[in-house]
Amino acid sequence: MNNIQVARPIKLWQPILDSSILNMKINMKFLKPLCALLLLTAMVNVAQAQNKSTADTTIKYLNRLVASKDSSDKQLLRSKLAELSKGNTEKSVLMAANYYYQSGDLKRSEQLYKDVIVRFPLGVEARREASKDFYEMKTAAEAEAAYKAWIKKFPPEKYENKDVSDRLDYDYVRSIIANKYAAEKNVAKANAYAKMLEVDFWKGNAYSGLTTAFHKNGDLANAEIYAKMAMDNAFSYLDGKKGNENWAKFSASGYPGLASTYANILYDRKKYNEALEYSEMAYKKSTSLNPKLNYRYAQILMGLKKDQEAYDKLEEVVKAGKADAAMAADFKKLYVKVKGNDVGFDEYALAIRKSYLEALSKKLTKDMIKEPAAGFTLTDLDGKQVSLVDYKDKIVILDFWATWCGPCKASFPAMQMAVDKYKNDEDVKFLFIHTWEREANPTEDASAFIKNMKYSFEVLMDIKDAQTKKNKVVSSYNVVGIPAKFIIDGSGNIRFKLTGFDGSNEAAVDEISMMIDMVKTK
Structure with missing residues (x-):
């Protein structure tokens, strides 16, 4: 998707x-x-x-x-x-x-x-x-010392170097150290390790990491330098310029996102004309609607007083039902600027909303399935056993997640909105199943995260079986990526499946709400 x-x-x-x-x-x-x-x-x-x-x-x-x-x-x-x-x-x-x-x-x-x-x-x-502990090291100096010892024990020249990927592990560690020095504002050291990178097709990723580190530091000048280097590296692979092997295609595929990042930094530096050029490139190279990309494009156009063009870009997001509160507010401002007043805005917004919901309904009608849901009994964060059969006759929303999963955590504000919406509906139950753990104490890890974020989720633990090394419940649902959601009806049948998160809280809540309503009426 x-x-x-x-x-x-x-x-x-x-x-x-x-x-x-x-x-x-x-x-x-x-x-x-x-x-x-x-x-x-x-x-x-x-x-x-x-x-x-x-x-x-x-x-x-x-x-x-x-x-x-x-x-x-x-x-x-x-x-x-x-x-x-x-x-x-x-x-x-x-x-x-x-x-x-x-x-x-x-x-x-x-x-x-x-x-x-x-x-x-x-x-x-x-x-x-x-090399597995480099990422966890607290200081750049500590990581650098470990790198010198590691490379002395495993010198690159002792290993085969026939293919483009043969130096990736070395480059990865070098990029970690460069990022740590960038985070510590040691530009000279960060630059030195960045210059050690050998694998060309991966440099875009490494430079992108440095972009993030410098940007987080407030060092926009160096963030701009590395953002451009990352974008230029990906551009050099576009359209088969450096071959059509899978690794070359991989590098080329990052271009829209890297161009958008570069445009974002130029925007932050108030270089609106330059930002517009690269934001437009990213927009044209994107193969599908990207709300954040459209929004930044619109913001740049607004900065250049190109209100009609900005309106057009934001309208695409609004019509897709993926506008967050900030996007919706700016869209209304642009409507007033383009139309001269706010007359008719509410009616227009309602019409867009109606059209979006009608399209979503048609899509979900096609997506609706009827498959038996695998039964399970798991333990919650307090040690209480919970079974799917406990919720017979209720609509159950299963959300498979993990604390290491970025998209899972990004989706949780939307899921909290959905939980709040249905908290008084006794026929609807949300179960958040933590799985694919990587921590030694997954229950403690999950509990700490939920408490720290103040989510009112009922969390169940799908912990890896000691013998099979499998997380049984997630395997029984044939999940290949998380977050993965299943909407189960009162008869124990899966009616909808969802994988991933596209970044729009409002759209996610709309989708889950409509699924629940459709299951109620079927």
């Missing part, structure tokens, strides 16, 4: 990877979301370094065995994976770990990932594991 943010339990840079790598397991247990890149790098390095003909043949063979339902093939798969597990190379062991994961033996897979670090203490997996 366009413009919808989704967090996944296994964070992959999918555009970079070929089909064989896409199937590889990435263990996120100990890392912050951004650290997924280090894991990806290890996988990419291992897979790409294999002899192509041998690797392709083995992968095709294993893929066939994994997909087969024949018992003899399952036996062959177990035999082949046992053989790979005992191999003399890190590549073979990691391949076995990957296919154990695909075949559902998560316990064996996870054990192999641990074993490979012991068996190959200077391998790519050991290198990745040794």
